[in-house]
Amino acid sequence: MTESEGTDEKSSGSKRKLNLVAFTGAAGLLGLAISLAIFAFTSHRGKSKKKGLPGCAVCVNLSPKEIIELADAIVAESTRVYDAVASVPLDRVSYENVVLPLAELEARQFPLIQSCMFPKMLAPEDTVRKTSAEVEQKIDAHILAWRKREDVYRAIKAYAARGELIAPEAKRYLQCLVKDFEHNGLDLTVTKREEVLRLRNEIDELSLQYVQNLNDDNSCLFFSEAELDGLPPELLESLDKTGNGEFKVTLESSHVAAILELCKIARTRRAVAMAYGKRCGDVNIAVLKKLVQSRHKLARLLGYANYANYALDRRMAKTSTKVIGFLEDISSSLTDLAIRELEILKDLKRKEEGEIPFGMEDLLYYIKRVEEQQFDLDFGDIRQHFPISLVLPGIFKISQDLFGLKIEEIAEIDVWHQDVRAFAVFDSGSGKLLGYFYLDMFTREGKFSHTCVVALQNNALFHNGTSQIPVSLLIAQFSKDVGGEPAPLGFSEVVSLFHEFGHVVQHICNRASFARFSGLHVDPDFVEIPSQVLENWCYESFTLKLMSGYRQDITKPLLDEVCKTLKRWRYSFSALKLLQEIFYCLFDQIIYSADDVNFLELIRSLHPKVMLGLPVLEGTNPASCFPRAAIGSEATCYSRIWSEVVAADIYASKFGDGDLNHYIGMQFRNKVLSPGGAKPALEILADFLGREPSTRAFIESRVKYSL
Template sequence: MTKLTPPQAPATWTHTPEQVTTLINELIAKDRALWDKVGSLRPEECTFESLAISRADAEMETETEPLIFYQNVSTSKELRDASNAAEVLLREYGIEMSMRVDVYQAKVNAEKNIKASGRKLNPEEERLVEKLVLDGKRAGLDLPEEERKELEKLKKELSQTCVEFSKNFNEENGRVSFTLEELKGVPEDVISGYPKREEDKKTLYDVTFKTPDIFPLFKFAENPETRRKAYEGYDDRLAVNAPLLDRILDLRRRIAKLLRYPTWADYVTEVKMVKDAANVHTFLDDLQKKLHPVGLKDRETLLKLKEKEHAEKGYSFDGAFYLWDYRYYDQKFIQSSLDLDEKLVKEYLPVSVIVPQIIQIYQHLLSIKFVEIKGDAWHSEVQQYSVWKKDAKTPEDFLGYCYLDLFPRTAKYSHAAVWGLIPGYLKPDETRHYPTVAMVANLAKPTPDRPALMTHDDAVTFFHEFGHAVHGLLSRTQFSKFHGTSVARDFVEAPSQMLENWGWEPKVLKKISSHYETQQPLPDDLIEKLIKSRYVNAGLFYLRQLFFATYDIKVHTDKDSTDYTQLWNELREDVSLVKGPKKPLPGQGSFAHITGGYDAGYYGYMYSLVFAADMYATVFKKDPLDPALGDKYRKSILVPGGSREELDSLKEFLGRPPNAEAFMKELFGDSKASSANL
């Protein structure tokens, strides 16, 4: 590829807290003036062009998203606080704008005038008009003025409470401490990364609740008391959020009632593929019936393993299988039945090799090119890329910018996620505005003994999250409203879930692996064991996911409040078949999805798995590294984003309507099994 200059400069990341505050206020004032202009139009002046002023939304998002992103990644508390405050202002402004009856009426008038004039819109323009009017109805703009004012007040309170919930989540900095003896079984390279301190003549190792620190205890700590203490601390780490969630659920019930929806879940699902809450219940109930006997069998298998080990090591055995037993005995079973040593697998997966190799796979499959660039980001560890078509010859072959922020640090977002920081869209002059995406992860850092190594789970997660990144980079829509991952929430995970399969393909595993000492790839026997482990104890794994989905839909369909901590613990034991602590702990305080856009939507992870399995089995299984198939995927799934019905994109890609056969075959080995409500 010849060296080309991107037609659009990258975002700047040098804001001070004061600048964030000033800018957000200036942007809100500018945007409000624009919508005041739309709201003042006479009925006959309302046209598609006045609606298309919604491009202002794209411009607003382009300027504001980086400002409110700082709260997830900045090392400066002052900047994080300013970013949080900016998000509160922006959310409140968004609520205010969503309640503008004059603007809504302008949209309704424009729709009428377009139809009356006989003007032909293209499909994406038609979809924009339809969605903008529906948005107004869903915002309650058909309601009497008094009810609208009450609705606006409730929405603002809901927004503020959700921001506080998220802030507590990001800034959680708890830890639990153990002696070296209590950490028996945990890999040495993990222990060497824990800070040490002396207390009461004992050396204690401090373990944070960040994934790379705490999860090895769940999987490897031999002492059940160590695992119990670690898990209870983890489950209780965000107790401060429990009363906030109580308030959030109460506000959502009141808002749904004002909007004339039976429940909040019915309101949320109206614009999703599933369409209503009843269909969610049907889907989850059907899946639970299929998974329950499989989960019981898995639990019995692991319980026997626990009984045997407790007898050998002298631990008391009460016949129960606890939350803190699951990950430990799951990996024990895999190790004993398949002779699969996860710690050995990890030695073949150094971060310095895997990250560029996964990027290379995406480049090959989708005919694109990542070019690392230098420049200031929000932290010195962040990698920056300009992204181009594979054989780019002109600036028009530019696709966008990508940031990778891969390692943990204090007050940083603690899981793995992708932010579509800046959308792609067509500007009024018909030139393109290019997207910017950021992938944030928390991979293990190097230790004194070894380089940074990934678990296989980390590698699969990287395939998944990077799938979201390329969705944002390769989408080409006319309007930002439909760009990239702006699809129905119960479809948004499907493309990335499909791409997880690459982390289980033998030739891909060979390609991305390189032992940190010998540089040899994963041997064939280890790859075979790894692949066999994929659906071992799948019943318990998916029942755990089903518990989250069931809790989420229940709290959003129940008409009355309850003790949500009690419900969390009882429902977890009932659905996921594992016992929790004696004293119920407020684990729901760490259920970030429920306030982060997946409210009444967690079912979507499994719902979209059905589509993911179908796409992979039908198209990619025959050759997952074939660029011709990657091109088909890019054109049918990635490029359209949300600019058309997701079902239409699936039909084009599959050559038929989707079905659940591949998903059920993966889980149960039954190609004739089907799942309800697709």
């Protein structure tokens, strides 16, 4: 998701121009945005006899030329607005000529920017995808440049200093604007600002180098067929073979995971686990050490004690101390259960292998073995109960019943591929249109390869009383059979689809007035919580039956016993699995909250402490092959566990019986989904729960369904 921003030389501040700014700061900006939307719409409308979504500025099926033209128009027109804001004399700044123009521009340009960018993920034509990717770089550079404009920052800061009484959401938006600039060092001296820029460039280079080293690693191992006993024939057939009949095993994560989970030979599992943990050895340790040091320097220049506190500043957790305390609390609360789980695995290993010490390389294999013994689940047969023609209407019904929605498919709409479908969402009580969403469900050549939700247009309310409604896009990767018909979904795919549709509901039910707080623009520690709450209904018998029916006889849903077993399987060895994740989260948090940490010493002391005495594999150093700590999730790896804990609390305390409680669902919609990022996340959750979130339900759910 990208916000609309701009850059150029500052305009002169003549009295004539000032008068123009006073007028165009709000009303004139509306004309600007409308002209952009009209440009985008008319540029592609003639290409198709089908219509676009009413009231939606998102454009589909743009040609490469049209994408470039639209991007140029976005940059040019937004630059004019930033120049106008910058030209306001500091003694004449007001909400109307500084804050409002930027807020409305951001809202109206967002769908136009997304029109340029989302084709890189989904357009059938390679030329369109390439042009979209190139334009994305141009727009991103434009955004970065305008956030470094000292003249715009001075105007914003001057207005903020007045301390005028404005609406809470407007005040929050103003605070975000100030932080946008100050995170780029605009409140620092020129010398320090240059150092911020140097450090950011250095951090980018080091992060990419760390990941590139892992991508370039071509380490491999060779094993005989006997040494790979337990692997499925189709996997063996996919491996290259040497002249002497050995199989070449690369250290691709898919191969490693399969061997650690399925291979019966302990020596093979250990060899693969050790090789995987040694990747990039000294070279990436040096890169990560430099990366951590540079991030600490950046954070301190910007006024933070360490990089972790900088990264957590806009999150629910706020401080590194709170994150570490949270992780240690979860770890200690699950220790007894994890010990019991580990003893089950050790007992089975002794029965099969004798008195050989249990190691980390045994964890996945013996979890899989115990699960096969404990759970009578045929996931191949379960798949046959989830044709997408039943799953999707089932998910729709659950969402509609819970949240008071009405979902209707839109026919004859302009789309970028024949498989794409579009839907309108209404409030079931008032009939008011709430938003739209697209579904692009099936794999195809050139398509983005991950399942996700993309915001295309955010909710926003404008100064003249008009508004725009949310539009979202759900991208999935489901397959079709040889006849071109949709293949039934595996259970994990059902859960994934339900999770992602939760983001669609979250986006469409958001009623924040500012686009900055609408859609999925919420606290990063909060953004996954609504979807994780909804995932729970994938494990309740009543709702599983709504989504299932045997492929050859759709009147036969999953059996009650299978539904109950799936719920127990969900929490199988959950304590041990979570402790392993907590180890990595603690490592990530510690290195970004303290100086000069010796990675290897930290790992050697932390691993057995968290993992019940199990040492890290000899010769390995996870710091060399832990990309989440290098780029993307640095100092924030804890966030998934954090949001799962809150989601478990919400479900247990409000929806714990598994019924589709419409009254509670509407409370969730109005109190949790509707505000979006317009209020602090903890305030939103406390309002809904009647208290601050607790870890109790998360712990109890794992203990309740333990083996």
